[in-house]
Amino acid sequence: MQIDNRCVKRNKLLDRIFSWLFLAMAVLSASFIVVIILFVFIKGISPFLPGYEYGQVDLLAFLTGTVYRQDQGVYGVGFIVINTLIASFLALLLSFPISVLTALFIAKIAPKHLATGMQSVVELLASVPSVVYGVFAAGVITKIVDALATSFGYVTYGGSSLLAVILLLAIMIFPTLTSMSITAIRAVSPDIEQASLALGATKTQTNFKVVLTAAKSGIFAGAILGLGRAYGEATAVAMVAGNKLFGPTFNPFDITRTLTSTMLVGLKETTGLDYDIRFSVGLVLIVVIFVSNAILNAVKKRIGNQV
Amino acid sequence: MNRKTKDMILDGLTYISSGISVFVLIAIVLYLIIQGASSINWHLLSSNYNVTAYNAAVVETNPGNYAPYNGEGVYSEQYGVAFKDITTAHNDDEIQVVYIDSSSPLANMESLIAGEEGKMVGLNEDSVVQSLYYFDQSGERVFLSRTQMSDAATLVDILDNQSSGVYSINYQTLGGGIRGSIIVTLYLIVISLLISLPIGIASAIYLHEYATKSKINSLIRSGIDTLTGVPSIVYGLMGVTVLFPVTQLMGATSTSILLGGLTLAIILLPTIIRSTEEALMVVPQSLRDGSLSLGATKSQTIFKVVLPCAVNGILTGILLGIGRVIGESAALVYTTSTVINDYPTLLGQGTSLSLMIWSIMSGEQPNYELASAISLIILILVFIINILVKVVAKRFSRRLV
Structure with missing residues (x-):
């Protein structure tokens, strides 16, 4: 015991x-x-901060600067933030309709076998590592952009350009957007669908007008997530951005510079201002993601309430 | 336009959109196969990336009797060796040995490099010739530089028709292999999982088995959820500031593979936690109740009843984690450095396969063939993992139902 x-x-x-x-x-x-x-x-x-060992940097000049030259010790990220926002939003704009339509196809329209096949395609695209997308972008997308630019009479830096970054990011955020949209569409209650069909709407009308409207909150959440991905995507973007020294870049055939490419390119020493300033750029990246998410979530709440 | 046509157009749009994504996937795979498939061979997987130089003197000068050779390259009958022109992974034009008879005088030479004089070395299929001294018909020693031999045919012509013997050869290994990076990738997988698994599983157990609905618990949950949205490059910044001192305690003097592994462990946490938790959710409550009512304590129930049922979720977490480690690059740029290391150690620097691609692509002259070959290998690994995850999920759902 x-x-x-x-x-x-x-x-x-x-x-x-x-x-x-x-x-x-x-x-x-x-x-x-x-x-x-x-x-x-x-x-x-x-x-x-005052007393910084490699010489204090002016915060305001850093945040609003339009030149970033590590060889001259001039660091301004204002234009880089604008570049990042432009590239990410345009990528979202490009990817969004394709993703939502693909999600609708998989969740509602496609025959069963085709739907499972397409779902696997989306999953495979999601699992492709970012460097692999980078190699593809540097090898294929830049060639396409270069050919396109030539037909418009522009000369590119071997295809590295804002447009290449946008196309690359659009491909990279596609799986995120699509799988979130699929989840949102599948979560729509069959009641509203049946109600719409009973009122005489066709299957397609129901899918596009009723299902998508009911799923818009979830789809929007996917867009926010995708945008976050786009901001933070590093190695692949750095391979095709081209790292312009000043900006902002508005010409799609001109090279650009994003926050992440700035953090990666030319990284050699692990001390000194050039190294430390990359953490400041990283901090700006965190703030950009945070603020963008906060604004979009507020927008999402307003949209969600309007159903 | 009537309703039917409109509907058909709208449905057609969804077909086109899906077609675009299929097209992109096929384009990526095709591009990598076209660019890289021909470079994937045993040499790529087993040899070093960096080249090693040799300088060696011929010992045996009498030409032997060689077996006839009819393979590729230009064959030197006097020395029993065949050469061909290649472009190496480092983008240099070189003359490579494609075949050498084992009785060739060039296969058995003595090293002239200081410190290892007299060591037996020899040309092999991994060698590229840099320069050599030969004896001409009158017995005079003549230097033949890399530019003078220009290509394989010229070299063989000089060897067979102008020389009476070879004095010494400067040659180096071919290089361009990924052996070192494969080892680093394995290191990273082991370190990150070793740390991430116990923490992740314990966290998942707390969140699902213990946590009640309280402010603190929802704070813990949202903290873990937020980790998912952090860009991997930011993890890299964190690793080098927060975890570097930890590796310093273990004797690291610079960024290291260990540091990369620790950083990856944190990156994997949300994945491991989520997949474990999802598996815990499907474990029937009746099993827990049964165990508890038989007098087992809560921790006994968890270890002996709940976790064995959730093993598939942990397996899924491990698989997804391996996939993430193989594909990760941005976080490692800051934590393991981009120096391609053929002999990696835990506290030394090195590149994983993905990081090696970044290292190659961000260099002065990107080598697309090598980058595509490694990408193709990574893609195959990741696709296999994808299939395995599905197999695990399928087997499990069958067992429960």
Whole structure:
């Protein structure tokens, strides 16, 4: 009886230890986001503080600057932020209709076999790593852009251009947009669909006017997620952006520079202002994503309420 | 326009949109196959990326009797060796040895490099010739530079018709292999999963089995969910500031593979947590109740009843994690450096397969063939993982139903 008692006590103690351990791990996992933001913030803000070892940088000039030249020590990210926004939004604009229509096709229109096949295509596209998209973009998309530019009478830098970045990003955010849209469309209650059909609307009318309208909140959430992807996409974009030294770039055939390509290109030393300033650019990237998400979520709420 | 035509046009639009995505996928795969498939061979997988130089003197000068050779390249009958012109992965035009008879004097030479004099070395199918000294018909020693030998045919012509023997050869390995990067990728997979799995599974258990509806728990959940949206390049920045001191404690002096692995471990966390949690959700509550009512404690129930049922979700998490590690590049640029290392160590620098592509593509002269070949390998691996995930999911759903 006594041994049994000890065993129970031990088990109870173990049980308590484990429950604390699970909690600790969950807190640890959740705290990484705080750690990420905190440390990137501390390191990113340091070049603008007085007493910075490589010479203090003017914050306002950094945020509003239109020239970024590491060889001259001039760092301005204002135009880079605009470039990033332009490239990402245009990519979304291009990818959005195709994604939504594909999602509608998979969820409602396609025959069953075709739908499963298409779903696999979307999943495969989602699993392609970003460097592989980058190699494809550098090898194929730049050639297409170059040919297009020639027919318009422009000369490109080997095809590296704003347009190439837009096309690349449009392809890269397509799987995200599509799978989110599929989820949203499948979640639409069959009641409204049947009501629409009963009122005499055709299947197609129902799909386009009723289902898509009912799913718009979820589709919009996908767009927000896709846009976040587009902002943060790094290696592939850096392969075709071309890294213009000043800007902003509005000509689609001209080279451009995004926040992520700025952080990656020419990375050699791991000390000095040129290295530290990349953390500041990273901080700007985080802020851009955060602000954009906040605004779009507010918009989404208003749209969602209008159903 | 009547209703029917309108409907047909709208439906047609969805078909066209789907067609575009299929077209893009096919275009990517086709491009990689056309550019890279011919470069994928055993040499690519097994050899070093960087070249090693050799300088060696011929010991045996009597030409031997060689087996007849009818393969590719230009064959030198006097020395039993065949050469061909190639462009290496480093974009240099070189003369490569494509065949060498084992009794050729050039296959058994003594090294002249300081520190390893007398060591037996020899040309093999992995060698490219840089320059050589030969004896002409009058026995005079003549230097033949790389530019003088211009191509394989010229070299063989000089060897067979103008020389009476070879004194020494400067040659190097072909290079351009991905062996080192494969090893780094394996390192990264092991390190990241080793750290990410226990933390991720424990977090998932807490979130699903313990967490009640409270403010703190929803905060924990939203913290983990937010991790998914962080761009991988930002993870890289975090890794080099937060985790670098941790690796320093273990003796790292620069960015290292260990640091890359630790950073990847955090990147994998949301994936592991989500797939484990999804598996925990389908474990029937009755199993838990049964175990608890038999007197098992909650942790015993979790380890002995719930987790074994959720093993497929953990497996899915591992597979997805491996896929993510293979494909990750931006976070590693900052944490493992972009130096292609043929002999990687845990605390040394190196590139994974993906990072090697970035390293090649961001260089002065991007080598599209090599980059496409590695991309194709990565793509095949990722597609296999995709299929495996489906197989795991299918087998599991059958078992429960």
